[in-house]
Amino acid sequence: MSEMSAAHVLDKHAGIARELIAFAVGKQEFCIDVMSVREIRGWTPATVLPHSQSFVRGVINLRGAVLPIMDLAVRLGFPPTEAMGRHVIIVVQVGSQLVGLLVDAVSDILTVTDADMLPPPDVASDMAKRFVCGLLAIDGRMISILSVDNILPERDDGEAQ
Amino acid sequence: MDSLRQIFFQECEEQLAELESGLLEIQSGSSDDPEIVNAVFRAVHSIKGGAGAFALEDLVRFAHVFETVLDEVRKGRLTTSDNVIETLLRSADVLSDLVRVARDGGTVDEARIRTCSEELAALSGVPAAGETEEADEGFDDIGFTPVTVALPVFDDLEMSAEPDGGTEYTIIFKPYPSLYSNANEPVVLLRELSRLGEVTATCDTSAVPNLEEIDPEGSYLSWTIQLRTEQAEDEIRSIFEFVDGDCELTINDGSGLEESAAPVDDEIEALLARVRGEVEEAPAAETATGDNADAGSGSFGSPDSLMVQPETCDAEKAVQQPEPIAPAPQPAASNAVSSGDTEKRGSGQAEASKAAAPAKNDNKSAVTEAAQTIRVDLDRVDRLMNLVGELVINQAMLSQRLSEAGLSRSSEFATGLDEFEQLTRDIQEGVMAIRAQPVKSVFQRMPRLVREVAAATNKKVRLVTEGESTEVDKTVIERLADPLTHMIRNAIDHGLEKPEVRVANGKREEGLVRLSATHRSGRIVIDIADDGAGINRPRVRTIAEEKGLIQPNAQLTDEEVDNLIFLPGFSTASTISDISGRGVGMDVVKRSIQALGGRVSISSRPGEGSTFTLSLPLTLAVLYGMVVTVAEQTLVVPLTSIIETLKPKPGDVHGFGGDARVISLRNNFIPLVDVGRELGFRSEAADPGDGVALLVESDGGGHSALLVDAIQGQRQVVIKSLEANYGRVPGIAAATILGDGRVALILDVDAVVAGARVGNLGQEAVLAMAG
Numbered sequence: 001m002s003e004m005s006a007a008h009v010l011d012k013h014a015g016i017a018r019e020l021i022a023f024a025v026g027k028q029e030f031c032i033d034v035m036s037v038r039e040i041r042g043w044t045p046a047t048v049l050p051h052s053q054s055f056v057r058g059v060i061n062l063r064g065a066v067l068p069i070m071d072l073a074v075r076l077g078f079p080p081t082e083a084m085g086r087h088v089i090i091v092v093q094v095g096s097q098l099v100g101l102l103v104d105a106v107s108d109i110l111t112v113t114d115a116d117m118l119p120p121p122d123v124a125s126d127m128a129k130r131f132v133c134g135l136l137a138i139d140g141r142m143i144s145i146l147s148v149d150n151i152l153p154e155r156d157d158g159e160a161q
Numbered sequence: 162m163d164s165l166r167q168i169f170f171q172e173c174e175e176q177l178a179e180l181e182s183g184l185l186e187i188q189s190g191s192s193d194d195p196e197i198v199n200a201v202f203r204a205v206h207s208i209k210g211g212a213g214a215f216a217l218e219d220l221v222r223f224a225h226v227f228e229t230v231l232d233e234v235r236k237g238r239l240t241t242s243d244n245v246i247e248t249l250l251r252s253a254d255v256l257s258d259l260v261r262v263a264r265d266g267g268t269v270d271e272a273r274i275r276t277c278s279e280e281l282a283a284l285s286g287v288p289a290a291g292e293t294e295e296a297d298e299g300f301d302d303i304g305f306t307p308v309t310v311a312l313p314v315f316d317d318l319e320m321s322a323e324p325d326g327g328t329e330y331t332i333i334f335k336p337y338p339s340l341y342s343n344a345n346e347p348v349v350l351l352r353e354l355s356r357l358g359e360v361t362a363t364c365d366t367s368a369v370p371n372l373e374e375i376d377p378e379g380s381y382l383s384w385t386i387q388l389r390t391e392q393a394e395d396e397i398r399s400i401f402e403f404v405d406g407d408c409e410l411t412i413n414d415g416s417g418l419e420e421s422a423a424p425v426d427d428e429i430e431a432l433l434a435r436v437r438g439e440v441e442e443a444p445a446a447e448t449a450t451g452d453n454a455d456a457g458s459g460s461f462g463s464p465d466s467l468m469v470q471p472e473t474c475d476a477e478k479a480v481q482q483p484e485p486i487a488p489a490p491q492p493a494a495s496n497a498v499s500s501g502d503t504e505k506r507g508s509g510q511a512e513a514s515k516a517a518a519p520a521k522n523d524n525k526s527a528v529t530e531a532a533q534t535i536r537v538d539l540d541r542v543d544r545l546m547n548l549v550g551e552l553v554i555n556q557a558m559l560s561q562r563l564s565e566a567g568l569s570r571s572s573e574f575a576t577g578l579d580e581f582e583q584l585t586r587d588i589q590e591g592v593m594a595i596r597a598q599p600v601k602s603v604f605q606r607m608p609r610l611v612r613e614v615a616a617a618t619n620k621k622v623r624l625v626t627e628g629e630s631t632e633v634d635k636t637v638i639e640r641l642a643d644p645l646t647h648m649i650r651n652a653i654d655h656g657l658e659k660p661e662v663r664v665a666n667g668k669r670e671e672g673l674v675r676l677s678a679t680h681r682s683g684r685i686v687i688d689i690a691d692d693g694a695g696i697n698r699p700r701v702r703t704i705a706e707e708k709g710l711i712q713p714n715a716q717l718t719d720e721e722v723d724n725l726i727f728l729p730g731f732s733t734a735s736t737i738s739d740i741s742g743r744g745v746g747m748d749v750v751k752r753s754i755q756a757l758g759g760r761v762s763i764s765s766r767p768g769e770g771s772t773f774t775l776s777l778p779l780t781l782a783v784l785y786g787m788v789v790t791v792a793e794q795t796l797v798v799p800l801t802s803i804i805e806t807l808k809p810k811p812g813d814v815h816g817f818g819g820d821a822r823v824i825s826l827r828n829n830f831i832p833l834v835d836v837g838r839e840l841g842f843r844s845e846a847a848d849p850g851d852g853v854a855l856l857v858e859s860d861g862g863g864h865s866a867l868l869v870d871a872i873q874g875q876r877q878v879v880i881k882s883l884e885a886n887y888g889r890v891p892g893i894a895a896a897t898i899l900g901d902g903r904v905a906l907i908l909d910v911d912a913v914v915a916g917a918r919v920g921n922l923g924q925e926a927v928l929a930m931a932g
Contacts, residue, residue, distance in 0.1 A: 047904040048794055049890050050840030059887065059896060059904045064551040066896045066904055068887040097886045 020110045020136075022143055023090065023103040026078040029143045030103075031110060031136065036092045036148050040106060043087040057083070057102055062091065069100040075151060076131060092148050101151065110143070112136060117145065166264075169211045171536075173260045176204040178605050180253050185608060188246045195235075202231040206403065208256065212263070214344070219269070220259045226278050227252050230285040239284060248280045254609050328390065330397060333411040335383035338376075340407035347384065353400045358390025539635070542595050546782055549585075549592045550879035556585045557900035593780050597632035600678045600687070603642045604629050607649055607676060614653045621660055621670055622653055627677035633685045634780040640757055641687070641777070644750045648689045648773055649674060651746065656693035656771055666768070668692065684759075685779055690772040696765040698722045705731065723763045727751045755911065758784065758801050760858070776801075784880055786907060787855070788873040788899070792842035795905045797878055797897055798867065802910040804856045806872065809833075809849040821917075822846075824854060824866045831856070833866045834917040836908070840892050857910050865914045880907065892916060 020031040021040075046058030046069045055074035059066045069089060073081045081087060081102055089100040118135040134145040183201035209224035230249070233239035241249075255277045262269045332354070336347055354360055362384050369381040388397065394412055401410050560578050568574055604626045615622040633641075657663075657672035664670050675690040698719060705711045705725045717725075725731060729748040751761050759777035778784065778801065786797035787806075809824055814833060817823045823830040833854065837843045847868055854866040878897035881904075883890055894909035 045903070047896075047906060048842065049887075049906070050842065050893060051891050059883070061554075061898045061902055061904050064547070064554060064881070064898065066881050066883055066886060066898075099886065 017111050017113050020112060020143075020145065021090070021106060022108050022110055023088070023106045025072045025076060025081075025103050029107065029141055030072075030076075030146050031143050032090070032092065032146050032148055034109065036094070038091045038093050038098060041089050041091065043083045043085060043089060043102065045083075054080070060089075060100065062098065062100070065098065067091065067098055067100050069102055070151060071102045072151070073102070073104075077126065094148050094151070099151070110136065110138065112138075120144070166215060169215060170260065170264045172211065173208055173264075176208050177253065177257045177260065178602075180204040180256070181250070181608060182605060184246060184250050184253060187241050188243070188250070198231070198235045202228065202235050203403070205231055205256070208260065210344075215263075217259075217263045219274075220256075220263055223252075223256060223259055223274060223278060226281045226285070227256060230281045233285050245284060248277070248284060250608075250612065252277050252281055254612070257609070328414050330386075330388045330390065330394070331411075331413045332386040332388060332397065333383065333409070333413075334386060334401070335409040336380050336404065337407050337409070338378055338380040340404050341380060342378065343404075343407055345404050345407065347382070350400055350404065351384070351386070354386060354388055354397065357392045357396060357400075358388055361387040537595075542592070546592050546596065549589050550782065550881075552585050553589055553879055554898045554900075554902075556582055558902050561900040589783075593634070593782065594632075596635050596780070596782075598635050598638050599630045599632050600638060600641070600685070601629040603638050603645060604676060604678070606642065607645065610646055610649055611653065611674060614650050618654055619659070620653060620657050620672055622657065622672045622674055624649075625673065625675045625677075627675070628679050631678040631680055631685060632779075633678075633777065634782070636781050637685070637757055637777055637779070640753065641775075644753050644775070645676075645687070645689070647746065647750050649676070652689055652691040652693070652771070652773075656691035656695075658694050662694075680779075681776075683779065683785070685777050687775040687777070688772055689775075690770060692770040695767040695769055695771050696723050696726070696763070698767070701725050720763075723765055726763075727761065757781065758799060760801065782880060783877050784897075784907065785875065786878050786897075787875050788878075788905065789853070789855070789869040790871045790873060791840070791869050792837040792847075794842055795873065795899065795903070796836070796869070797876075797905050797907045798855060798857075798869075798910065799894075799907065800875065802857045804858055804864070807854050807856065807866075809852070809854050809866075809868075811850045814849040820846075822849070824849070826856070826866070829864075831864050831866050832914075832917065833868055834914055835868045836913060837868075837870070839913050839917055857914070863914075865917070867908075867910070867913070878905070878907070 019034040021034050021037055022029055022031040024030075041062075044060050046060045048058045049056055049068075052058070055071050057069040057071045059068050061067070071081050071083075073079065081104065083102060086105070088103055088106055090103060090106070091098055091100050093099075116136055116138075118137065120132045120135055130150050131146050132144045133147040136143040136145065180201055183197050183204070186197055187201070205224050205228045209221055209228055212220035212224060227249075230239065230252075234241060234245070234249075239245060255274055258269055259274070261267070334347070334350070336345075340347070351360070351362055354362075363386075365383045365385065366381070368383070369375070375381070390397070394414060397412055398410075401408070404410075556578075560582065563574055563578060607626065608624055611622050611624040652674050653672070657674070658666070658668075660670045663672065673692045675688065677690075678685060678687045680686075701722050702711070702717070702725070705722075705728070706713050708730060710725060710728050710731060711717065726747045727750075731746070731748065747761075754761050754775055754777065757777055758781070759775055762774045762776075763771060764774070765771035784797075785800040787800055787803060789796050789798055807826070813825050815823055815825065815830070817830075817832075822833040822835075824833045825831075833849065835847050837847055838845075847870065849868055852868050852870050853872055854868055856864060856866050858864055876899075878899070881896045881898060883893065883896045883906075890906070892909055892913045893906045894912075895907045896904050897907055899905045
């Protein structure tokens with residue numbers, strides 16, 4: 001599935017430059033398409049939701065809207081983030097919903113063409129299969145391109161229930 | 162076209178409501194104001210007219226028969242006996258069905274329509290069939306030219322003309338623009354006139370301005386009609402009935418008129434000449450003055466032009482205008498503006514406006530002083546509502562920050578903030594008032610229901626409604642209709658006795674169902690009362706026992722027995738009737754009321770009747786809640802579900818089975834729900850001694866105690882959806898944002914209590930009932 005979607009992405013955007021926001025989670029680097037990012041804000045304590053999955057940190061007030069926060073570290077299989085002031089929430093739009101992704105730090109904005117993108121390796125990691133739709137090799141760094149759609153909490157809720 | 166259709170159907174709804182309330186008023190005999198009959202007639206006529214435009218033939222045909230009868234009533238030829246009114250009310254129901262079918266599709270009960278048409282036809286003395294000619298007449302020959310016309314255009318003229326005898330009337334007919342904007346058409350009126358007798362019509366085109374000055378929606382033509390007829394003047398007037406107020410109409414039987422009319426014309430001519438002369442100097446003001454000249458000739462001065470008047474006419478001229486000036490139907494607002502302007506401009510103009518004022522009042526057509534309304538997209542109101550919600554939160558945040566900053570309450574900031582708070586609250590109330598609607602819109606559906614249920618059960622029922630103007634949020638109103646319908650059905654079907662039983666018990670044969678609404682302490686309270694037999698408690702008990710809802714020997718108070726009818730799966734009707742009762746009765750009612758944040762209670766006296774009382778919040782956008790702390794989380798518990806709060810003493814709490822606990826309260830044992838554990842905030846049971854218990858009422862009227870750590874206070878909170886960006890959360894109804902800017906969750910009391918229940922529901926119900 002991840003391969004298919006990666007191939008799809010590559011075909012569709014072949015040769016067109018696009019911008020990605022790169023950020024750190026744990027010790028690894030990830031990026032998402034800048035077009036899906038609505039804003040980036042500092043960490044504020046979230047209100048815990050009962051019976052939520054471990055990667056759901058809770059909800060915060062985003063100018064009057066109730067915004068769910070996903071701990072991307074837990075989602076990707078790392079230990080939970082001990083969130084502090086320096087942590088960052090990337091607010092992304094998925095479909096009609098807004099979701100906040102808790103990450104360690106935003107590093108930079110990358111402009112890449114699809115020629116730069118490599119398909120994800122075929123490893124057993126659940127994370128790689130579900131969330132990573134491509135890889136970038138830049139200055140010796142490896143940056144995984146995340147597919148925001150699969151981070152959606154409700155879809156996971158649906159599976160869980 | 163679709164939007165026009167939509168408007169038509171919206172208006173139909175309004176007309177139908179007016180029709181029904183008018184008929185009921187006539188029935189009650191409380192007023193013999195002829196205006197009511199007129200209003201009823203107009204309602205049906207307007208529906209017919211609109212339906213004709215949309216080629217809804219069934220509707221037109223029926224409305225026409227209906228209208229014919231109403232016309233007889235209006236002319237006093239048919240007295241409104243009970244039978245007649247009954248037929249008219251039934252016809253109103255049929256009409257409403259036809260409108261609904263025309264709008265939503267579906268089928269109509271042809272037989273019912275036929276019966277009703279026949280009854281109506283019998284009343285009016287006209288056969289029902291072949292009555293549609295008037296309606297069938299198209300509007301295709303409208304293309305007339307604004308020149309003098311000697312009406313041979315209307316070919317049916319000669320047939321009906323009666324050259325000999327009769328009176329010669331001179332009719333001066335000057336439409337206002339509003340006549341056209343209400344989709345009336347002078348040619349149709351003239352054609353109607355021609356049915357009465359011999360007609361010679363002259364069109365006065367002198368008021369038509371030059372093309373570049375013409376207002377496409379203006380009215381510049383007037384007609385002088387010579388009519389020789391044997392009919393009375395009233396007949397002529399009745400033709401103009403529906404443009405009453407939208408035109409100036411003079412009817413003169415004799416030659417007097419021509420003399421009086423001529424000078425007016427001269428004056429108008431003179432005035433027009435003046436006006437045209439001034440055009441050169443003040444081209445910008447032309448339209449306004451031009452319109453005023455029209456007003457002088459009996460046409461319409463639009464509100465705009467009236468406002469401009471003081472700037473463009475000098476005082477002398479304004480005074481000089483011929484007296485019948487006037488009377489442009491205009492909104493009161495513009496009236497105020499124009500006179501306000503005038504006063505500023507000195508006495509000369511003040512007089513001018515005074516001179517005009519009585520003329521306005523004289524014109525009986527002048528605007529009915531109805532409050533003006535606009536239709537607004539609900540989305541816009543909701544958006545405004547959301548923004549105001551933000552404002553409220555923001556204001557709360559500001560004031561919290563301010564107090565954290567340690568500023569004294571008397572500082573300028575604090576007083577400024579107080580004013581801000583006051584303003585915010587006013588705005589919030591203002592916006593909520595936009596969404597508020599009188600409960601009338603749902604109450605007025607009930608008379609029909611009562612008629613139908615009464616007919617189906619062979620009972621005689623009188624429905625009395627009170628407090629129809631009580632206002633409540635639109636959403637609440639929409640969601641009230643079903644529960645109310647159900648409860649009224651129940652009241653008639655189960656509550657009221659059969660007429661013979663009633664008589665035997667010394668009651669009036671006719672049962673009484675009273676539906677009333679009042680505001681009480683920030684909530685709307687709706688009573689549905691009947692004067693029937695009251696709840697048959699032994700029977701309710703037996704059924705509850707049979708269905709296993711209670712233990713056979715359970716000790717229950719009368720109130721508790723009454724509340725059994727709200728349990729799921731309870732139905733007292735031994736045979737399922739068409740009207741009510743398939744066992745999905747009162748529990749559904751109760752659940753839908755609770756979903757609105759409301760409560761239902763019953764009081765019943767054997768032999769005297771039952772009263773169901775609904776208490777509902779006025780709005781769904783805000784909620785009064787108790788802010789509590791549970792495992793370091795802040796939660797809001799809706800105040801409506803809290804009965805009381807108590808501090809449990811260690812000895813009051815007992816283990817009950819494995820994990821459950823109960824708390825003893827006034828010799829009852831009530832399940833104790835540990836909210837923190839229930840929501841998964843902590844795994845260990847909290848020590849009741851450290852916390853506070855909230856006694857709540859939940860589904861089925863059962864009581865439970867919610868154990869929380871502490872109470873922070875009571876507050877009005879703005880309800881925020883969790884589902885917009887996330888999804889449903891078990892045990893949580895919604896979210897809100899508190900003064901510190903953080904999200905707090907609003908507890909779904911029923912879900913939490915239900916979640917805490919273990920074992921079978923029946924047993925639980927007993928336990929709950931015991932509380």
